[in-house]
Amino acid sequence: MSPAPAAALLAGLAAAALLAERTISVAAIALLLLLVCLRAPAPRRRLYLVGAFVSGFGVFVVSPFVATVGWHVLWSGPTLPVLGRLDVTREELHVALFQGLRLTAVALAFAAYALLLDHDRLVQAVGFARRSVLAIALATRLVPTLERDAAGLVESLRGRGVEVAGLRGRARLVSPLLAGSLERALNLAEAMEARGYGRPGGTRSPRPSWGGRERLALALGTLAVLLGALWL
Amino acid sequence: MALARVERLSFAYPESVRAALDDVSLEVEPGEVVALLGPSGCGKSTLLRALAGLVPHFHGGRFAGRVEVAGHDTRHTRPAELAGSVATLFQDPEDQVVFTRVAAEVAFGLENVGTPSARIGPRVAQALAAVGTAHLAARPVAELSGGELQRICLASVLALEPQLLLLDEPTSQLDLEGAEEAIELAKVAGAAVVVSEQRPDRVLGACDRVLFLERGHIVLDARREEALAWLARHRPAWVPRQALLPGSGPAPVPCCRVEHVSFSYGETHVLEDASLEIGRGEVVTLVGPNGSGKTTLAKVAAGLLEPNVGSVDRNGRACYLSQDPGRYLVRERADEEVALAVRGDLARAREALRGVGLAGFEARHPRDLSSGERERLALAAVLVAEPDLLVLDEPTRGVDPERKDELAALLRAQAHTRATLVVTNDLVFAAAVADRSVSTVPAREVALV
16 A cells, blocks of 8 residues: 555544543543554564553653542552642543553554555655655654664674663663764765755656545545544 | 866864864866865865865865866865756765655755756666666665665766766665666766775776865875876885685584574565574674665664574674764763663763873764764763674774774784674675685675675
């Protein structure tokens, strides 16, 4: 399938998750997106899935302590400066589950976009805002590039007999990884400029025409947004 | 009329006191092939960037003089507007790839310069075929070897059919055959070519004229024959040398024995039934074409990869220096970087830094060092551990001939203390350093030792 309607379908599902008002609806959308993500090769999808679930779980765990909703108190804790009295109500748990699922669904939609779509064809397919789409495509590559750089760093250190273990060991790699990605970004920007990027009058490779599947994906994306806004 | 004219060009990068180029003047005629030689940091890449308009537009800095390319004054013309007339191939292929698939990558420049849509596909196919990579058109660039990626980048610039082709070490990751083809292709394309190289044997046979830079000055600008005579008199390390590799006889007391090893990355088989022995006290070079599994075999020998089939026996500690090691530095001081391998022993680290000519660099941030200095720092970071088996993967990439001679001398002087395996496409270096040389053939037929 052409990547543009597939991206529109994923965006529609993410929008539906944000617009839906029932927990069960958001859970169903998240489950659907999870099944889509599972089509990606296991080693590649792991980081994205972990990121999606950890961020959703984080919202679920933290938000009951900072929200003040409901009156069915399940647990009452100490009073802290700024935050006030810490307590957890049944309503807060429900809201936390809802917001956690929302974040998970949106993150899974992004994961499916990053893992399964051909970003080259997406950039070539768009008829407007090509620079923005290219910027998004390059940003999407940041995760796998950082993953590869991290693997290179770990291998380089192992080659010196230095094992990288534990959270602390891995945290030490963050700074060199960021420095490396900044260097890489500068080199890439220079190479793009030298290859005429930003010059007026650019053209595009011919785009493949859309078939029934592409039109269906676009229609389903639009339908998902409408359902999210009106019914879910 | 000259295609490119540089008049009294002086340039210093921002925050740099020293001029990268100092009063440089030259002309490049249409169709001419110019070899640009000189030690690391002499200003070769900066001169290429000036011809592409990237200096000063992209880098800023202090610029004096005039550069005119295809009738455009580069001070008034942005590099993107010069693209098409000028095409630049940069040193690191990994850092110039924009798209994730090969065909889209080659099409990128053509789209930017406004090539009619119907012509883009055929030009992409033609360029990929010219560099022998037509079969890679649909492949993700992340799956390519360094040599394959370098060919794709060459295809990307050839597809533009430029008048002036600027090649910055275009063969650093190519085997000899690939390197000769790359220079020949650039020549056949009919463009004027300015090619910077650290391996003079790869360009001196094909060029019309030679420029030699030192500390930002042109110290030689001569036709090839005259230049060869000058190099022989004044810079003998730069004269092309015969590469007579030693044979592949049996190893003395083996320090590492790899037997009947097979290895796959996912479904891609890289090694099949490969064997290799490296003896204590010898330097073994592993040579062979791109994509034949040299790096994988070296990693298996060093213990970084576990083979799917076969066995590896290793006596003592192994250290492995990866390709482009300057990219993988993690500490904020040079001595601390080196000390990592010896549990923070700064005294040993400083001794190792002295050993590679980096005395006085102890407190410097590794990322503030030049690329050549980073390579030496990375070398010190493995030598400090005094390994029983030292594995170096393409250690001469981007290193000038004088530094290569120093590295060869260092490895030879310390050879008796360990077993050394050097993976390289640089046959001149291999001949200078090796006691034994083994060669990979396409992975399915690997039969080493």
